[in-house]
Amino acid sequence: MVSPSARVVRLLALMAAVPTVALGGLAMLSQDSKHVLAHGPLISDHAEVACDACHVESAGSIRQQIQAQLHYALGSRATAVDFGYQEVTSKACLACHARPNERHPIYRFQEPRFAQAVQMVDARSCLGCHSEHSEQVVHSAVGVCQACHEGIKVKNDPIDIKHEILIEQKKWESCLGCHDFHGNHAIKAPLHIAEAISAEVIRQYFLGGPDPYGEEKLYEARTE
Known part of the structure; x- marks a missing residue:
């Protein structure tokens, strides 16, 4: 009352x-x-998107x-x-960006097992990492993978410095140097850590710099 x-x-x-x-x-x-x-400002890839596509x-x-x-x-x-x-909610984002190869769909993080992880990064919503009208493309730390993957075990690990060692050494900023978070860039993870994209380049990308994963996508965003 x-x-x-x-x-x-x-x-x-x-x-x-x-x-x-x-x-x-x-x-x-x-x-x-x-x-x-x-x-x-709109992020560069949204320059031609009409306001009412999201609002x-x-x-x-x-x-x-x-x-x-x-x-x-x-x-x-x-x-x-x-x-x-x-x-504006995630529904507006997914109207253009929903795709079958999404590695980290936001609905997955609604599961109770991720309750602690979302305290570090709220991946239950697109807006947990992204927001429009800002030059910054991604609003999270480069070492964001730590939130969920501290206990990961990789069978037949192909890379020259094994994931187990990287985790032990807390090299969390190296993850995105080999792996695209959403899995939509047409790239192949390198087998040698020396070939990985540097954390500083990833950080600059988050701040609005060029995309280090390349322009080729497996699924393009809907434009209509």
Whole structure:
């Protein structure tokens, strides 16, 4: 039950926010203004992607959304609503990027056995590692593989410095030097650690630098 004082605070905050949000929502109806209003730059591969490919309009008119928020502020509605556009979720990412060869599908990390791992990196959502309107492509540490693979055992290990030794030495930043996290780049893991991509090159890629795994993909993202 919402207390009377909490209702007043909600209502005052809403009254202050409504004009700004309403004007912003109207501005976003203009195609020309959408990129101007964006919170930051698009990553290079998304340069030609329309805003509404990810930002889906909220249900109802602006008037109905304001009414719903007023009811929420007054305690007669259990949940708030989004003004103008819905929150972007993994569903928007997977609409273009779902593919059968995904090595780390986000649904897998919903399993209880990964409860500790997701404390290090929340792989239950695409947004745990990626966000748009930022020059940084990946928001995680280069040694992210440690979250799940400390106990890995590789039979007939083909590389010159065995995985067991690399794990013992905590060389977690070497993993992505041989392996593409999502498994969609058309590359073959090297057999010699000296041929692996350096951790610094991977780090620069995360920050928005060139893709060290190459441009050839096994499955291209959907474009329509």
